[in-house]
Amino acid sequence: MEGLLAGKTILVMGVANRRSLAWGCAQVMEAHGAKLIYTYQNERLKKSLHKLIGPKAHAIECDVASDQSLAQAFTTIKQEYGKLDGILHAIAYAPKEELTGKVTNTTRAGFAVTLDVSAYSFLAVAKKAAELELLATSASLVTLTYMGATRAIPNYNTMGIAKAALEASVRYLARDLGESGVRVNAISAGAIKTLAVTGIKEHAKLLALSKERTVDQKEVTTKEVGGACTFLMSALASGVTGECLYVDKGVHLI
Ligand SMILES: NC(=O)c1ccc[n+]([C@@H]2O[C@H](COP(=O)([O-])OP(=O)(O)OC[C@H]3O[C@@H](n4cnc5c(N)ncnc54)[C@H](O)[C@@H]3O)[C@@H](O)[C@H]2O)c1
Known part of the structure; x- marks a missing residue:
């Protein structure tokens, strides 16, 4: 198949439904010729993923909160696929109590797990892939962030702090992996109703306000995020690294 990503093998982490x-990104990347490999968090999410990709498609378990699971998943990927041209990291988690009210509600344990799964995991994925020499020259790593990293969004709290750490991780990884030709970028997506978003208190208000503040009062779609992801994974973005690309229809400007 011809396309911007023809001949590229890309790992997609974080499709829940x-x-x-991640599913919007996967669909657009596939339409542009990418061969995709998926990981899922656990058995429950495996079922949900297979409903989308078909029961026979190959997907690998990877719970990013576990070093053992990460090591096992990436060793399997190395053995079965040899090299990756890209990794999409679309993973975040915070306990509900961290996404409610004041940031002073945070706890040591809640903060730790939020930062671990939502920020450290991107470093851990990059580290594993580099250690195993899994990344092809000119491979591209992409993660997903939100403007709660730079603005104090109601109820987003600890996740905003995790996203700030994630965005900083993008810049440090871009510097270090750039030596071997690997690019690292983030997409800051506009608010879209997903499973993760429903964990935020008053998420309906957040979604409505975001929609109202887009330049055309229409919410951004997962396919639009997928378009940006496809660009960042492609050779067209060979000069782009360490960047945070906003795909929110201008919400962060207004
Ligand atoms: N939906 C939005 O409005 C929005 C906006 C900007 C950024 N994002 C970011 O996009 C990314 C994807 O989220 P989404 O909104 O598509 O929601 P989602 O619920 O569909 O996806 C979140 C994914 O994270 C995975 N995950 C959580 N803990 C994990 C673990 N320990 N190991 C492996 N996987 C784990 C879940 O299995 C799920 O697939 C997140 O980083 C989120 O913060 C979302």
Whole structure:
């Protein structure tokens, strides 16, 4: 198949269901010729993923909160696929109590797990892939962030702090992996109703306000996020690294 990503093998981490940002990205990348490999968090999400990709498609378990699971998943990927041209990291988690009210509600344990799964995991994925020499020259790593990293969004709290750490990780990884030709970028997506978003208190208000503040009052779609992801994975973005690309229809400007 011809396309911007023809001949590229890309790992997609974080499809929970058809509303997932990762699924929008996967569909657009596939339409542009990418061969995709998927990981899922656990057995429950495996079932949900297979409903989308078909029961026979190959997907690998990877719980990013576990070093053992990460090591096992990436060793399997190395053995079965040899090299990757890209990794999409679309993973975040915070306990509900961290996404409610004041940031002073945070706890040591809640903060730790939020930062671990939502920020450290991107470093851990990059580290594993580099260690195993899994990344092809000119491979591209993409993660998903939100403007709660730079603005104090109601109820987003600890996740905003995790996204700030994630965005900083993008810049440090871009510097270090750039030496071997690997690019690292983030997409800051506009608010879209997904499973993850429903964990935020008053998420309906957040979604409505975001929609109202887009330049055309229409919410951004997962396919639009997928378009940006496809660009960042492609050779067209060979000069782009360490960047945070906003795909929110201008919400962060207004
Ligand atoms: N939906 C939005 O409005 C929005 C906006 C900007 C950024 N994002 C980011 O996009 C990314 C994807 O989220 P989404 O909104 O598509 O929601 P989603 O619920 O569809 O996806 C979140 C994914 O994270 C995975 N995950 C959580 N803990 C994990 C673990 N320990 N190991 C492996 N996987 C784990 C889940 O299995 C799920 O697939 C997240 O980083 C989120 O913060 C979302």
